[in-house]
Amino acid sequence: MQTHNQSEGHQQHPISVYFKVWGLLFVLSSFSYLVDILQLQGALRWTLILVFMFLKAGLIVAIFMHMVWERIAFVLAILSPPLCLLVLIGLMASEASYTHLNRLIFFN
Amino acid sequence: MTTDSPATGDGVNGLITDWASDKDAFKRVSWGKTMMWIFLLSDTFIFSCFLVGYMSVRMTTAEAWPNASEVFALTIAGEHLPLLLIAIMTFVLITSSGTMAMAVNCGYRRQPKQAAMLMLVTAALGVCFVGMQAFEWTKLITEEGVRPWGNPMGAAQFGATFFMITGFHGFHVSIGVIYLIIVAAKVWRGDYRERGYEIVEITGLYWHFVDLVWVFIFAFFYLW
Numbered sequence: 001m002q003t004h005n006q007s008e009g010h011q012q013h014p015i016s017v018y019f020k021v022w023g024l025l026f027v028l029s030s031f032s033y034l035v036d037i038l039q040l041q042g043a044l045r046w047t048l049i050l051v052f053m054f055l056k057a058g059l060i061v062a063i064f065m066h067m068v069w070e071r072i073a074f075v076l077a078i079l080s081p082p083l084c085l086l087v088l089i090g091l092m093a094s095e096a097s098y099t100h101l102n103r104l105i106f107f108n
Numbered sequence: 109m110t111t112d113s114p115a116t117g118d119g120v121n122g123l124i125t126d127w128a129s130d131k132d133a134f135k136r137v138s139w140g141k142t143m144m145w146i147f148l149l150s151d152t153f154i155f156s157c158f159l160v161g162y163m164s165v166r167m168t169t170a171e172a173w174p175n176a177s178e179v180f181a182l183t184i185a186g187e188h189l190p191l192l193l194i195a196i197m198t199f200v201l202i203t204s205s206g207t208m209a210m211a212v213n214c215g216y217r218r219q220p221k222q223a224a225m226l227m228l229v230t231a232a233l234g235v236c237f238v239g240m241q242a243f244e245w246t247k248l249i250t251e252e253g254v255r256p257w258g259n260p261m262g263a264a265q266f267g268a269t270f271f272m273i274t275g276f277h278g279f280h281v282s283i284g285v286i287y288l289i290i291v292a293a294k295v296w297r298g299d300y301r302e303r304g305y306e307i308v309e310i311t312g313l314y315w316h317f318v319d320l321v322w323v324f325i326f327a328f329f330y331l332w
Contacts, residue, residue: 011309012216022206029202033195036177036331046332053327057320064209064316066309072119073126074134078145085156092160096167103170 011066021063028056144310148317151280155321158273159328165265174261176330179252180244194330197240198322204233205319212312215305220295223308227292230315234285241278245271270329277325280318287311 032052035045062068067075115135117125126133134142166173177190184192211226248254248270256271258264291311294300300307 012213015210015213018206018209018213022202022209025202025205026199029195029198032327032331033191033198036191039177049327049331053323056323060205060316060320060323064205064319065313070137071115071126071135072123074137074142074145076123077134078149081149082152082156085153085160088156088160089163092164093167096164099168100170103168107170 011069013066013069017063021059024059025056028052028059032056138306140310141306141313144313148313151317151321155273155276155324158269158276159324162269162273162329165269166263169263169265171263173263174259174266176332179248179254179261180330191330193240193244194326197237197244198326200233200237200240201319201322204230204237205316207233208312208315212309215295215308218305220298220300220305223305224292224296227288227295227308227311231285231288231292234281234288234315238278238281238285241274241281245274273325273329277318277321280321284315284318287314 029052032049035048035052040048061079067079115122115126126135180192180194181188181190182192183189207226208230211223211230214220214223214226253260254267254270256268259267288311291307295305295308
């Protein structure tokens with residue numbers, strides 16, 4: 001990865017890499033659309049949606065946004081802060097299930 | 109942020125020496141690119157808050173959530189096609205991400221005319237996306253009767269979260285189109301002949317981010 005003219009800070013990479021990722025994104029999007037067309041339900045549906053979503057997001061950030069070619073100091077500074085969102089998601093999910101339970105008990 | 113001090117070491121050693129160098133931590137990353145990434149990081153938190161809010165109301169509601177697959181279905185020539193418009197919008201946005209990546213590549217190859225043309229193609233695809241979104245909103249409001257405070261299909265919060273999340277994303281796409289056109293015009297005019305074409309990459313970061321957000325909206329709002 002040091003070969004790609006990185007000393008000047010340029011992110012110049014072979015065009016073929018972009019075409020491959022472009023194609024992969026199309027394929028992955030078709031797969032996520034198929035999940036709905038085939039009307040898969042339950043845990044299988046949610047797993048597939050998440051898998052395709054993270055693969056697509058990873059490809060965009062890594063290749064199109066050049067993160068695989070950046071230095072680790074920069075990658076960590078940008079990509080690690082969003083991890084604290086997991087705490088927010090966890091807190092909100094537990095709060096929401098509690099509210100839902102109460103609504104079922106008292107509103108219905 | 110100029111790269112005055114030399115970068116020493118790679119991998120974990122590089123991480124330690126970069127942060128311990130007491131000066132610029134981000135070697136080989138220009139000031140403009142760093143700032144764009146930090147802006148995108150803050151935008152990540154905004155969109156995440158919207159999506160977490162959507163998760164909360166969807167989990168708390170005691171009513172059934174409208175089936176997005178049916179709500180966004182299109183009937184073309186008597187054929188009932190679930191989520192068709194959303195799928196087309198997704199493909200349009202991915203295509204635009206591809207043309208943007210090509211534009212960045214052309215910029216670094218010092219082919220400014222091609223880079224500017226590809227950026228304009230990207231902007232045109234962005235306009236196409238926003239146009240389809242406008243069509244979707246119109247259909248939802250006039251035909252399906254979806255309002256931010258209620259809808260005939262189920263849980264009342266559906267409209268509020270839909271209009272807020274897709275509206276904010278559409279706003280980002282619209283701003284991105286304007287941004288692309290301005291930078292493309294400046295590239296075409298030759299403003300960056302001296303400074304180099306990193307500006308195309310920075311603009312590209314914003315555009316890929318808009319595509320990235322759509323990946324999450326598509327998964328959580330339309331497919332879940």
